[in-house]
Amino acid sequence: MSLVSILPHLKRAQQHHYALPLFDTADMYSIDGMFAVLEEKKAPAMIAVYAGALDRPNARALAAYIRTRAEAATVPVSLMLDHGGSFEHCIKAISYGFTDVMYDGSNLPFEENIANTRAVVRAAHAIGLAVEAELGHVGSGSEYQEFGAQRKGFTNPDDVERFVAETGVDILAVAIGTAHGLYAGEPHLDLDLLREIRSRVDIPLALHGGSGCSDQQFRDAIAVGIAKVNVATDLFVTTARRLTEAARANDNMHYFAFGKVAVDSFIERCGHYLDVFGATGNG
Numbered sequence: 001m002s003l004v005s006i007l008p009h010l011k012r013a014q015q016h017h018y019a020l021p022l023f024d025t026a027d028m029y030s031i032d033g034m035f036a037v038l039e040e041k042k043a044p045a046m047i048a049v050y051a052g053a054l055d056r057p058n059a060r061a062l063a064a065y066i067r068t069r070a071e072a073a074t075v076p077v078s079l080m081l082d083h084g085g086s087f088e089h090c091i092k093a094i095s096y097g098f099t100d101v102m103y104d105g106s107n108l109p110f111e112e113n114i115a116n117t118r119a120v121v122r123a124a125h126a127i128g129l130a131v132e133a134e135l136g137h138v139g140s141g142s143e144y145q146e147f148g149a150q151r152k153g154f155t156n157p158d159d160v161e162r163f164v165a166e167t168g169v170d171i172l173a174v175a176i177g178t179a180h181g182l183y184a185g186e187p188h189l190d191l192d193l194l195r196e197i198r199s200r201v202d203i204p205l206a207l208h209g210g211s212g213c214s215d216q217q218f219r220d221a222i223a224v225g226i227a228k229v230n231v232a233t234d235l236f237v238t239t240a241r242r243l244t245e246a247a248r249a250n251d252n253m254h255y256f257a258f259g260k261v262a263v264d265s266f267i268e269r270c271g272h273y274l275d276v277f278g279a280t281g282n283g
C-alpha cells in the first residue's frame with residue numbers, strides 16, 4: 001500500500017535536486033495512464049483533483065478511485081487537493097480521503113492569506129496531512145503579457161519568512177514568472193528571485209503552471225530549488241489533439257480504442273515530465 005502524504009518525498013527531492021510532479025486529473029483514463037507510468041518509471045507523484053472538480057457529483061467516487069489505485073501501487077502516491085478555495089473546501093477534501101491539500105489564498109490580502117492558511121494547516125496537521133499555500137499570485141497564461149510578463153503577482157521575498165513562520169505551511173507555491181494554462185507569448189522565469197526565496201526558507205517550493213515551460217527551464221528551476229512542479233494543461237490539450245487525430249483517421253473508432261489513445265497519451269506526456277524533473281527511479 002503506497003497512498004502517502006507527500007512531504008517526506010518532497011523533502012528528499014529537495015535534498016537531492018530533483019522534483020516531483022503534481023498531475024491534475026478528473027477522469028479514469030487519465031488516472032490509469034498516470035498510474036501506469038508511475039509504476040513504469042518507479043516515481044513518486046501527487047495525483048490531484050482541482051478544487052473546481054471537488055463540487056461535482058462524482059468527486060467522492062473519483063477520490064476513492066485514486067485512493068484505491070494508490071493503495072495498490074508500488075510507488076508512493078499522494079491524493080492532493082489542488083487550489084482549495086476555502087477552509088471548508090479543504091475540509092471537504094480531507095473528508096473524501098485526500099492525503100494532502102493546497103489552500104490557495106493568493107488573491108487575498110497578505111494578512112488574510114496568513115490567517116486562512118494557518119487555519120487549514122492546524123486542521124490538516126492534526127491528522128498528519130501536509131499543506132501547500134501560495135504566496136504572490138500565479139496568474140493565467142492567456143493574460144501573460146499583462147500579468148507575468150510585467151512581473152505582476154510575483155512573490156515578494158521579504159514576505160516569505162513571516163508567511164512560512166506564521167502559517168506553519170509545509171510547501172510554498174511561488175510566483176516567479178509561470179502562469180496557468182496556455183501562455184500568450186513565452187514564459188520567463190526569474191531564477192534570481194527564486195534563489196532569493198530559496199535562501200529565506202527551507203521548506204519545499206512548488207512551481208505552478210508547468211505546461212509551456214521548456215525542459216531547460218524546468219531543469220534550471222529545479223537546480224535553484226524547486227521540488228514540486230504542477231502540470232495539467234499540456235496533458236489535456238495534447239491528449240485532446242491525439243483523440244481528434246485518431247477520430248479523423250478512423251471514422252468507425254470503437255469507444256474503448258479512444259480510451260487507449262487517451263491512456264497512452266498520459267503515459268507518454270507524464271513520462272516525459274518524470275524524466276525531465278529527475279523523478280524517475282526515485283520511488
Ligand code: 13P
Nearest residue numbers: 181208209211230232233
Ligand atoms: P498548467 O495547467 O499550466 O500546467 O498548470 C497546472 C497547475 O499549476 C495546477 O495547479
